[in-house]
Structure formats: structure tokens, C-alpha cells
Amino acid sequence: MAPPSATTTSIQVAVRIRPTTTQDAASIPPRFQRAVVHPISDTTVAVDPVSAQPTSAGAGTGASPSSTGSQKKQTFIFDQVHPPDSTQHALFTSTAEPLLNHFLEGFNCTILAYGQTSSGKTFTMTGIDLDADPSDPHNGMGIIPRAVSTLFKRARALKEERGNTWNYSIKGSFIEIYNEDLLDLLADDGTGARREVQIREDKGHIIWTGLREVNVKNATEVMGLIRQGASMRRTNETDMNAQSSRSHAIFSLTLTQKKFTGSSPPPRSSSPLPPSGRSPSRLARPGSMYAPSNSRVSSPTFGRPGTPSFSTAMDRGGLRPPSSLGQQDDGGGEWVTITSKFHFVDLAGSERLKRTAAAGERAKEGISINSGLLALGNVISALGDPARAKTNTATHIPYRDSKLTRLLQDSLGGNAHTLMIACVSPAEWNAGETVNTLKYANRARNIKNRVTLNEKEEGWDDVEWLQTTVARLRKELKTIKENGGKGAGASTAGGAEPVEGASKKVLDQMVQLQSNYEDLRAKFTDRTEELTRLRRELAEKQGQSTSGGMNATARYEEIVGPVIEEYEKTINAMEAELSLNRAALRHTNDLYEEKEAELAEVTEKSQQTELYVDELKLRVSKLTEREASTEVCFCLF
Numbered sequence: 001m002a003p004p005s006a007t008t009t010s011i012q013v014a015v016r017i018r019p020t021t022t023q024d025a026a027s028i029p030p031r032f033q034r035a036v037v038h039p040i041s042d043t044t045v046a047v048d049p050v051s052a053q054p055t056s057a058g059a060g061t062g063a064s065p066s067s068t069g070s071q072k073k074q075t076f077i078f079d080q081v082h083p084p085d086s087t088q089h090a091l092f093t094s095t096a097e098p099l100l101n102h103f104l105e106g107f108n109c110t111i112l113a114y115g116q117t118s119s120g121k122t123f124t125m126t127g128i129d130l131d132a133d134p135s136d137p138h139n140g141m142g143i144i145p146r147a148v149s150t151l152f153k154r155a156r157a158l159k160e161e162r163g164n165t166w167n168y169s170i171k172g173s174f175i176e177i178y179n180e181d182l183l184d185l186l187a188d189d190g191t192g193a194r195r196e197v198q199i200r201e202d203k204g205h206i207i208w209t210g211l212r213e214v215n216v217k218n219a220t221e222v223m224g225l226i227r228q229g230a231s232m233r234r235t236n237e238t239d240m241n242a243q244s245s246r247s248h249a250i251f252s253l254t255l256t257q258k259k260f261t262g263s264s265p266p267p268r269s270s271s272p273l274p275p276s277g278r279s280p281s282r283l284a285r286p287g288s289m290y291a292p293s294n295s296r297v298s299s300p301t302f303g304r305p306g307t308p309s310f311s312t313a314m315d316r317g318g319l320r321p322p323s324s325l326g327q328q329d330d331g332g333g334e335w336v337t338i339t340s341k342f343h344f345v346d347l348a349g350s351e352r353l354k355r356t357a358a359a360g361e362r363a364k365e366g367i368s369i370n371s372g373l374l375a376l377g378n379v380i381s382a383l384g385d386p387a388r389a390k391t392n393t394a395t396h397i398p399y400r401d402s403k404l405t406r407l408l409q410d411s412l413g414g415n416a417h418t419l420m421i422a423c424v425s426p427a428e429w430n431a432g433e434t435v436n437t438l439k440y441a442n443r444a445r446n447i448k449n450r451v452t453l454n455e456k457e458e459g460w461d462d463v464e465w466l467q468t469t470v471a472r473l474r475k476e477l478k479t480i481k482e483n484g485g486k487g488a489g490a491s492t493a494g495g496a497e498p499v500e501g502a503s504k505k506v507l508d509q510m511v512q513l514q515s516n517y518e519d520l521r522a523k524f525t526d527r528t529e530e531l532t533r534l535r536r537e538l539a540e541k542q543g544q545s546t547s548g549g550m551n552a553t554a555r556y557e558e559i560v561g562p563v564i565e566e567y568e569k570t571i572n573a574m575e576a577e578l579s580l581n582r583a584a585l586r587h588t589n590d591l592y593e594e595k596e597a598e599l600a601e602v603t604e605k606s607q608q609t610e611l612y613v614d615e616l617k618l619r620v621s622k623l624t625e626r627e628a629s630t631e632v633c634f635c636l637f
């Protein structure tokens with residue numbers, strides 16, 4: 001269920017009609033080369049009647065044309081229609097650019113290029129002239145490079161405007177689905193082997209695990225990743241496209257923003273990400289901002305559930321030993337993390353195997369591509385079913401029928417602003433596929449997504465943050481120890497060791513608790529996932545039972561029912577244990593604070609003693625001076 005703050009938004013659909021290409025001239029029989037797809041307005045496209053029923057292939061392909069023909073002109077309405085002469089820049093500004101605003105606000109976004117083989121999907125998403133200037137409106141760069149360049153420009157401007165109350169980091173990943181295998185296009189272990197990526201579901205949200213996410217600092221670095229991934233992607237020559245994509249590819253950007261919510265600006269040292277090259281400050285968190293760039297990670301869940309806030313601890317000075325802070329955090333606020341994902345999806349083209357003259361491996365690829373697209377079509381059909389929208393009933397959506405639909409679950413009917421670009425060829429030869437594409441795209445317009453801001457306060461549920469905090473505290477304790485219990489930067493005369501020892505003990509306890517907490521959470525997630533799966537299967541069986549098979553369903557219920565019950569019990573127990581664990585962590589944190597306060601007190605006393613000693617020393621030297629001058633006077637008399 002979407003959180004109450006979620007808003008409903010429809011999937012936007014833009015159609016792009018590509019111009020006639022030289023490949024068309026070479027591969028399409030001349031009499032079927034005429035353009036039959038025309039924009040009627042900015043939002044309407046028409047497909048002319050295909051009167052002549054082409055029967056022979058010509059052009060040496062030996063294949064049949066795609067269309068069985070239509071005697072009527074067909075028109076379709078979309079959110080946008082782009083004619084063959086629309087430039088890459090114009091397409092970008094009207095489709096991707098507005099989505100970048102949502103992305104920067106913290107919403108997930110997806111752009112999906114859909115269409116038959118050779119309809120211009122890769123040209124639209126990636127384009128050509130990849131070494132050119134992405135801000136130049138005249139070159140052939142596609143949506144991804146332009147979006148990346150714009151994103152960094154905007155992020156830099158925001159940084160300048162907001163100063164140290166806001167920080168960001170960006171990561172890129174690139175995967176492909178090839179023959180139903182999900183592979184990491186950026187994984188490079190030197191062996192040339194491709195790494196598999198897994199899909200998990202956590203409380204209804206899709207998580208991709210095992211993929212390499214690379215920290216990127218500028219558009220040039222992102223372009224490097226795109227080139228690297230594109231070179232790994234399976235492409236091949238078919239009769240219809242000299243460089244046909246044989247896999248579905250998804251390039252993703254993850255934007256992590258840290259926002260300070262206090263009324264007054266946070267102290268410089270509490271900024272989680274230094275603007276440039278500075279080493280992380282002592283309050284830097286979470287670790288992901290500084291994660292080694294080649295780390296293998298799990299993607300963040302979309303719309304993580306609310307967590308008990310850690311703000312109270314932070315407000316009280318939290319885990320910061322005041323003795324080593326050096327400055328006060330009197331901003332009275334807290335850091336909030338906003339994570340958003342932008343998926344750029346370039347699907348492999350739907351194709352008629354006969355027409356692309358596919359055989360052997362090519363045919364296998366084609367079948368796999370088509371089955372993924374078929375599953376996508378079924379998901380779009382189910383989600384876009386007008387009856388479903390009207391009655392608001394929960395229909396079964398067959399996301400699990402393919403890796404592609406599973407991956408895109410959040411983008412289709414889930415938590416994302418999604419734009420589909422339906423790419424079509426203008427030629428009569430392709431009219432059948434074009435009409436199919438337009439029908440699917442039209443149906444996709446009915447799909448409603450529920451978008452919500454992926455915002456969370458740093459807190460007890462944020463393992464990454466807890467880890468960084470513990471690491472930081474350890475470092476600080478070490479500093480205190482090295483300074484002989486004086487605290488970082490303080491000059492005291494010792495006396496803090498016993499308190500420091502106690503403080504360390506509490507900290508160790510906290511680390512232990514945190515690790516237990518993590519284990520427990522992982523188990524909890526697994527059980528919940530299993531339970532969701534069982535429930536869904538049961539619901540499916542129940543759904544099927546209306547069309548017969550009552551006995552089988554009853555038997556299934558008999559078997560699965562107790563298992564579900566058992567899982568529910570375990571999950572309840574785990575939830576209780578998790579909350580106990582959180583309470584223990586909180587309690588330990590309070591203890592830690594107490595010890596830290598004691599340490600600060602001892603440190604302060606030591607400082608006062610030192611001052612007192614200095615004062616005494618001064619008095620002694622003054623007295624000595626006075627005595628000496630008295631002696632001189634005696635001599636004079």
C-alpha cells in the first residue's frame with residue numbers, strides 16, 4: 001500500500017516518429033517505403049490506410065511485410081507527438097527535462113523507450129556524437145547524456161544556492177537482460193565474465209542486489225560509464241538494423257541528497273558531504289557518500305518505511321562527545337536523507353523473427369526478447385485496463401512473468417514518475433508493428449502510479465548511518481585515548497581514563513547490539529518476503545478457483561494455510577524482538593551519552609585545575625620577583 005502522502009500520477013506517453021533511413025531504403029521493398037505515419041497535431045498521430053495488402057517481400061529478404069493492412073485511417077492521442085524532424089534537443093527538453101525536476105525533488109523517475117526493432121529507441125535514449133557537448137542543441141546526443149549533463153549543472157547550482165545545508169552524491173549503474181539473464185554491464189573483474197544481478201522484493205518494493213554502483217562526480221565520468229556499458233551490451237546486425245540491441249538495457253542514476261532541516265544553518269563540521277575534496281568531517285554520515293567507488297551494493301528500496309527517529313538523540317547532542325566537537329551544533333535541526341532513482345530503459349525491439357532473418361542464436365535471442373516484451377505488454381494491459389481504473393479493483397498484475405516486468409515493477413503502477421517514448425517507423429512496410437506499438441502505448445496512458453518522496457530521517461533503521469556513527473565514535477575515542485583522556489584539541493592533565501574505559505565498554509556493547517539488529521532485520525525481511533509470496537500464490541489459486549479447480553485450491557489452502565500462520569507468528573515475534581533491540585540500542589545510547597557527559601566533566605575539571613595551577617605558578621613567580629627586589633633595597637641601605 002502506498003503511504004498516505006503518495007500522489008497519483010498517470011504514465012506519460014510521447015510518440016516519436018523517426019525519419020526514413022538509408023537502411024529503410026536498402027531493406028524495404030520500394031513500394032512499401034512510403035510514409036504512412038503522420039503527426040496531426042502535437043498530441044495526435046494518424047496511420048494512413050494500408051490499402052494494398054502486401055503479399056511478397058521483395059528486397060531480397062524473402063520475408064512477409066508486417067501488416068495485414070487496414071482500410072481505415074487510425075488516429076491515436078498521446079501526451080506528445082514528435083514528428084520525424086524533431087531534434088534530439090527538442091525531444092529532451094519536452095520529455096526528460098521536466099522529469100529531472102521531480103528527480104531532484106526526490107522522486108523516482110523512469111523513461112522507457114518502446115517500439116519495434118529499428119524504430120529509433122537507442123537513438124532516442126543514447127543517440128550519437130557521444131563526445132560532443134551535451135548542451136549543444138544541434139548535435140545528435142540522446143536523452144541520457146543530455147539528462148546527465150543537466151542534472152550535474154542543476155545540482156551544482158543548488159549546492160551554491162543552499163550552501164552547507166544541502167549535499168548530494170550521484171551513483172550510476174548499468175544492467176542488461178539478455179536471454180532472461182540479468183547482467184551487470186559495469187562489472188569488470190578482468191575476466192570478461194558478466195555478473196548476475198538479483199531481484200528481491202522488500203515489503204512490496206523491488207530491490208536489485210549485487211550490482212555495481214559507481215560514484216560519479218561529473219557528466220564526463222557518467223559518459224565513461226555509458227560507453228563502458230554500451231560496449232558490453234549485446235548488439236548485432238539484423239536485416240532490419242545494422243546495430244540492433246539484442247538485450248533490454250537499463251541505465252540508472254541514484255541521487256542521494258542530504259538536507260538540513262534546522263532553522264539556522266548547521267555548523268560547517270556537521271555537513272555530511274564536504275563540497276569539494278575535503279575529507280569527511282567528524283559528523284559525516286552515512287558511509288555511502290564516501291563508499292569506495294567500486295563497491296557492490298543493494299539498491300535502496302523505493303519508499304523505505306518510516307523509522308523511529310534518531311533525532312531525539314541528535315537533539316540532545318546525541319552521540320557526539322562534546323569535548324571533541326570543538327563547536328556547537330545549535331542549528332536545532334536534523335539531517336534528512338532523500339534518495340531517488342532515475343531509470344533510463346532502452347528495450348530491445350520487438351521483431352518478427354522471419355523478417356529479421358533470425359536463425360540459431362539470433363532466433364533464441366529474438367524469442368527471449370519477444371517473450372519479455374509480451375510480458376511487458378501483458379502488464380501494461382492489466383494495469384491499463386479501463387475497467388480496473390473505473391472499479392479500482394485489485395487485479396492480478398503478472399509482474400513475475402519476466403525479469404523485465406519484475407525490474408520495472410516500481411516504474412509501472414508503482415512509485416515512480418514514468419514516461420514512455422513509443423518509437424515508430426514511418427514506413428508502410430512496418431505499419432502493422434507501428435499500430436501495435438501505438439495501441440500498447442495508448443493503453444499505457446491509463447496506468448496510474450503512486451509517487452511518494454523517498455525521504456527519511458537518519459535513524460535507528462538506517463544501518464549504514466549507524467555503522468558510520470559507530471566508526472566515528474570509535475575514532476573519536478581513540479583520539480581521546482591518544483591525547484591521554486584530554487579530548488580532541490583540549491589540554492588537560494589526565495584523570496579521564498576510568499570514564500573513558502567505561503565509555504568504550506558501552507560503545508562495544510552498542511556495536512554488538514547493532515550487529516544483532518542487522519541480522520534480525522535481514523531475517524525479518526526474508527520471512528516477510530516469503531510470506532508475501534505465499535499469500536500471493538494463495539490469492540492466485542483462489543482467483544483460479546472461480547474457474548474450476550476448487551479441490552486443488554482447497555488442498556493448497558490446507559497445505560499453505562498453516563505455513564502462512566506460522567510465518568505470521570514468527571514475523572510478529574521478530575517485530576517484537578526488533579523493537580526490543582531498538583529499545584536496547586536507545587538505552588545503550590543514553591548510557592553512552594551519560595559516560596560522555598562524565599568524560600566532559602572530568603575534562604573540564606582537569607582544565608580548571610590546569611588553569612589554577614598556571615595561576616599559582618604565576619603568583620609564585622611574582623612573589624619570587626618581589627622578594628628579589630626587596631633584597632636589592634636592603635643592600636642599598
Ligand SMILES: Nc1ncnc2c1ncn2[C@@H]1O[C@H](COP(=O)(O)OP(=O)(O)OP(=O)(O)O)[C@@H](O)[C@H]1O
Nearest residue numbers: 018021117118119120121122123241244245348349
Ligand atoms: N530520429 C532519428 N533521426 C535520425 N536517425 C534515426 C532516428 N531514429 C533512428 N535513427 C536511425 O535509425 C537506425 C535504427 O535506430 P536504433 O538503432 O536507434 O533503433 P532501435 O529501435 O534501437 O533498434 P533495435 O531494437 O533493433 O536495437 C539507426 O541507424 C539510427 O541512427
